[in-house]
Amino acid sequence: MTIKLGLIGVGKIARDQHIPAIAANPDFTLVGVGSKSGQGVDGVPTFPDLAGLCAAVPDLDAVTICTPPQDRHIVIRDALNRGLGVMLEKPPGATLSEIADLPGLAAAKQVALFATYHSRFAPTVAPAKAWLADKKVTGVRVRWLEDVRQWHPGQDWVFQPGGLGVFDPGINALSSLTEILPLSPFVVSAALSFPANRDTPIAATLALTDTAATPIDVTLDWRQTGEQVWEIAVDTDAGPLLLSGGGAKLDVGGTTTDDEDKHAEYNGLYRRFAELVPAHTIDFDTAPIKLLADAFMLAKRTQVDAFDW
Amino acid sequence: MTIKLGLIGVGKIARDQHIPAIAANPDFTLVGVGSKSGQGVDGVPTFPDLAGLCAAVPDLDAVTICTPPQDRHIVIRDALNRGLGVMLEKPPGATLSEIADLPGLAAAKQVALFATYHSRFAPTVAPAKAWLADKKVTGVRVRWLEDVRQWHPGQDWVFQPGGLGVFDPGINALSSLTEILPLSPFVVSAALSFPANRDTPIAATLALTDTAATPIDVTLDWRQTGEQVWEIAVDTDAGPLLLSGGGAKLDVGGTTTDDEDKHAEYNGLYRRFAELVPAHTIDFDTAPIKLLADAFMLAKRTQVDAFDW
Numbered sequence: 001m002t003i004k005l006g007l008i009g010v011g012k013i014a015r016d017q018h019i020p021a022i023a024a025n026p027d028f029t030l031v032g033v034g035s036k037s038g039q040g041v042d043g044v045p046t047f048p049d050l051a052g053l054c055a056a057v058p059d060l061d062a063v064t065i066c067t068p069p070q071d072r073h074i075v076i077r078d079a080l081n082r083g084l085g086v087m088l089e090k091p092p093g094a095t096l097s098e099i100a101d102l103p104g105l106a107a108a109k110q111v112a113l114f115a116t117y118h119s120r121f122a123p124t125v126a127p128a129k130a131w132l133a134d135k136k137v138t139g140v141r142v143r144w145l146e147d148v149r150q151w152h153p154g155q156d157w158v159f160q161p162g163g164l165g166v167f168d169p170g171i172n173a174l175s176s177l178t179e180i181l182p183l184s185p186f187v188v189s190a191a192l193s194f195p196a197n198r199d200t201p202i203a204a205t206l207a208l209t210d211t212a213a214t215p216i217d218v219t220l221d222w223r224q225t226g227e228q229v230w231e232i233a234v235d236t237d238a239g240p241l242l243l244s245g246g247g248a249k250l251d252v253g254g255t256t257t258d259d260e261d262k263h264a265e266y267n268g269l270y271r272r273f274a275e276l277v278p279a280h281t282i283d284f285d286t287a288p289i290k291l292l293a294d295a296f297m298l299a300k301r302t303q304v305d306a307f308d309w
Numbered sequence: 310m311t312i313k314l315g316l317i318g319v320g321k322i323a324r325d326q327h328i329p330a331i332a333a334n335p336d337f338t339l340v341g342v343g344s345k346s347g348q349g350v351d352g353v354p355t356f357p358d359l360a361g362l363c364a365a366v367p368d369l370d371a372v373t374i375c376t377p378p379q380d381r382h383i384v385i386r387d388a389l390n391r392g393l394g395v396m397l398e399k400p401p402g403a404t405l406s407e408i409a410d411l412p413g414l415a416a417a418k419q420v421a422l423f424a425t426y427h428s429r430f431a432p433t434v435a436p437a438k439a440w441l442a443d444k445k446v447t448g449v450r451v452r453w454l455e456d457v458r459q460w461h462p463g464q465d466w467v468f469q470p471g472g473l474g475v476f477d478p479g480i481n482a483l484s485s486l487t488e489i490l491p492l493s494p495f496v497v498s499a500a501l502s503f504p505a506n507r508d509t510p511i512a513a514t515l516a517l518t519d520t521a522a523t524p525i526d527v528t529l530d531w532r533q534t535g536e537q538v539w540e541i542a543v544d545t546d547a548g549p550l551l552l553s554g555g556g557a558k559l560d561v562g563g564t565t566t567d568d569e570d571k572h573a574e575y576n577g578l579y580r581r582f583a584e585l586v587p588a589h590t591i592d593f594d595t596a597p598i599k600l601l602a603d604a605f606m607l608a609k610r611t612q613v614d615a616f617d618w
Contacts, residue, residue: 096599096602097493097599098495098496100493100495100599162498162607164606184406184409184410186382186406186407187404187406189470199608199609199610211386287406290409293599293603293605293606294405294602297602297606298403298470298471299470300508301508
C-alpha cells in the first residue's frame with residue numbers, strides 16, 4: 001500500500017525537485033495536484049485547490065505544500081484538519097507566530113507534520129554531524145556567496161517585504177549549520193545591507209555563538225560574481241572540517257567525499273516523509289527561522305547601492 | 310518557610326517595582342542582591358554577581374533577573390544549573406534563539422522558570438480575558454502612543470541595535486493583547502519608521518490577524534506629545550471592550566472599572582512566582598517576542614526625520 005499523496009502549488013521547485021523525487025519513491029503515489037493557476041503535471045489530475053483534490057480523492061493520505069509562504073498557514077491548517085499528513089517546502093511559513101500552533105494541531109489530529117529544510121539532506125550533512133558530535137568546536141565560518149542575478153533573475157518578490165532577501169538562500173546555510181553543530185547557535189549581532197531601492201537585505205554578516213562561547217561568523221552576500229561559494233568551515237580540537245558546494249562536498253580528516261547527485265536532497269526528504277506519515281510523527285524544527293528573525297530584530301542596518309536587474 | 314530570594318541587576322525597574330513588591334509579599338525574603346556596579350539596596354547584602362551571592366547564601370531558593378537582555382542568558386543558565394528557581398524581567402532575552410532551550414533546562418533541573426510580562430498582571434487584564442473568552446471578536450485596534458522623551462529621557466540604548474525602539478513599550482501592548490484575545494494573533498504585514506540617525510524604529514504599524522481572519526491593527530508611536538495613549542479596543546458580537554491606561558481602566562458592558570494602584574502588576578507577578586517556585590512550574594511564553602521578531606522580519610522600512618533628545 002503506497003501513500004496517496006497530493007501536491008499543492010506547482011511552481012519551479014515542485015517541477016524541478018518534488019515531482020521527480022515522488023516519482024522515484026515507490027512508497028508514494030502522486031494522485032493529484034492543486035494549482036491555482038491551472039498549471040498541471042502531465043498524467044496527474046489537476047484541481048484548483050486542496051478542497052477540490054480532497055473531493056475527488058477521498059482516501060488521500062498526505063500532501064506536500066509548495067505554495068509561497070504568504071497565506072500558506074491557511075492551507076496547512078485545512079490539510080491537518082482534514083486528517084492529512086503534511087510536508088512543507090521551506091520556509092514552513094511567513095512568520096514564527098502563524099506556525100506556532102501547527103505542531104499542536106498535528107498532534108491533536110494524530111497526523112504527520114514535516115517542516116523540511118532540503119539542505120539538511122545533502123549527502124555530506126549526516127557524516128559531518130556524526131564526525132562533529134564528539135569534537136570540541138573552536139570556531140566556525142560560514143560563507144554563502146552567490147549571484148542573485150543568476151539564481152533569482154528578475155524575481156522582485158525576494159526584495160519585497162517578507163521576501164527575506166539574501167536570507168532566502170541564507171536559510172539553507174543556517175539549516176545545515178544548526179543540523180551539524182553539537183551545540184545550538186544563537187545570534188549576538190547582525191549587520192544587514194539594504195539596497196536603497198529595496199525592502200530586504202542583499203547582504204548580511206552575523207556574529208553567532210553558543211553556550212561554549214564559540215565564535216561563529218556568517219557572511220551572506222548576493223552580489224558575488226564569478227565563483228559561487230556555499231561553505232561551512234568548522235575548526236575543532238581534532239582538526240578542520242569543510243562542507244562546501246552547499247553540502248555536495250566534505251573535507252575532513254584528510255578525506256574528501258563528493259556527491260554531485262542533484263536529486264539527493266529531495267530524495268532524502270521523501271524517504272523521511274515515508275517514515276513520518278504512517279507513524280504520525282511531527283518533525284517541525286523552527287531553529288533556522290528563529291536565527292533569521294533574530295538577525296532582523298538585532299540588526300544594524302546599512303543602506304547600500306540601489307539594486308536593479 | 311519563606312522563599313529565600315536573590316535579585317540580580319539593581320537598576321531602575323528593580324528599585325521602582327521589584328524591591329517594593331518583594332518587601333510586600335510575606336512568601337519571600339530578599340537575602341541578597343547581585344550588582345555589577347556595586348549599587349546595593351539598604352539593609353540587604355550586596356554581591357558582585359550570582360556566584361558571590363550563592364557562596365554567601367548556600368540555601369538560596371530562587372532569583373529574579375533584572376539585568377539588561379544582552380548576555381542575560383549566561384546568568385539565567387548559571388542560575389538554573391545551580392538548581393535555583395528563576396524569574397525574568399521582560400524581555401526574557403535578547404533573541405528567540407538564545408532562550409529556546411531554557412524551558413528544557415529548567416525542566417531537567419526541576420526548578421521554576423517564569424518569563425514575566427508585567428502588563429499581563431494589570432488589574433483589568435484577567436477580567437477582560439474572562440469577558441472575551443466566549444465572545445466572537447470582530448475587530449481589534451491597539452494604540453500605544455507615548456513620548457519617548459518623557460519615558461526614556463536620554464536613554465540612547467533604546468535606539469541602538471537590539472534596543473527594540475518603540476517595541477520596548479510595544480511589547481507591553483503585545484503581551485496584554487496575546488493574553489486577552491481568545492485566538493492567537495499573528496503578523497500579516499508591518500511598516501516600521503526608522504529615524505535617519507538611529508538603528509531601531511520610533512514608530513510602527515502592524516496588521517495582525519488570527520485563524521478567524523479578524524482584523525487586528527496595532528499602532529505604536531514614540532513621537533506622541535500631549536495625552537499619552539495606551540489602549541486596546543476590541544469589537545465583539547456582544548459590544549465593545551476598551552482597555553485603557555495601559556490596563557488600569559476597563560470599559561465593558563456599560564461598566565467602568567478603574568485601578569490606579571501602581572504596584573498591582575508587580576505584586577501580581579510575585580504572587581504568581583510564589584506559586585511556581587515550590588511547584589517547580591515553568592511559565593515561559595514567547596508569543597509577544599515572536600510577534601516582535603516577525604514584525605522586524607516582514608517589515609516595510611521607512612526612513613523618517615532624525616531623532617535627537
